[in-house]
Amino acid sequence: MDDDSRAERWEQRTEIPLFLASLVFLAAYATRVLAPGLPGFWRDLCLIVLLALWLVFAADYAVRWRLSGQGLRFVPTHVLHTAVVILPLLRPLRIVPLYDVVQRRRGESRLSLYARVISYAGLSTVLLGFSGALAVYQVERGAPGTTMHTFGDAVWWAASTLSTVGYGDVVPVTPLGRAIAIGMMAGGLALLGAVTGSFSSWLMRTFTREGDERPPRG
Known part of the structure; x- marks a missing residue:
């Protein structure tokens, strides 16, 4: 073997x-x-x-x-x-290939490529946001000059960071917290790009297929 x-x-x-x-x-x-x-x-x-x-x-x-x-x-x-x-x-985040493993046991995939990418990215965003909020909250709470006093503040910061909004009302002040923020920003951009790109491709493919299937005007 x-x-x-x-x-x-x-x-x-x-x-x-x-x-x-x-x-x-x-x-x-x-x-x-x-x-x-x-x-x-x-x-x-x-x-x-x-x-x-x-x-x-x-x-x-x-x-x-x-x-x-x-x-x-x-x-x-x-x-x-x-x-x-x-x-x-x-x-x-290993949930990303988990679906493929399950489907290899059951047979052919039931979801299209676009649906799989969107679902993977959505689940990954939730898990990455929760993990990042935990990590940055552990580092930031009690730090001098911190604006992250509760875990709710950390969740709000994670959501605004992953969505690339970045309000700036809650920000990390420690070097490690900022390092975590850089990773969150990179992850947010990657996941957002995967979702928007797949959704746009799905829309274009759907419109193209509908145009091809439409009967010609007599």
Whole structure:
């Protein structure tokens, strides 16, 4: 059995369990950030869950690297896999290829390419916004001169950043917070471009098809 088929089988077997694990990771992180008054036992338990799941993600990355047979070329050719190991909060963005894995088990895809891109981008935006709001809120709260006093402020900032509106009423003031903001801006532009481009292409294709199918005037 060649490396490609082994890697594909590994992906089909692990993608859904790892996606569910990523949601648990995000929930544990959110609990630590949003409930600072939790008893020490529960905070420590959340930390143990975070570390254990990060080790699971790292092990999955190592297996995929080994099965790919690409050596160091695996890193630049699998950017999303690499990013979610370095920044585990991005792991829920693996929902992007999850649909393909499910459909390979069930047969042919039921959604058109345009619908898939739009749904992927929409779900990714929600997950990226929530993860980014958590991360920047953890860094910014309590910082001197902060304008992000509540998690609601962080969500508002994430929404305005991802939508490229940028009102400027709530902004990060720490270097790490601004670094997170740069990543959010880049992600927002990419996701917005994917949605608008796919929607425009779908409209053009629909109008063209309707024009071709319209009977000629006698």
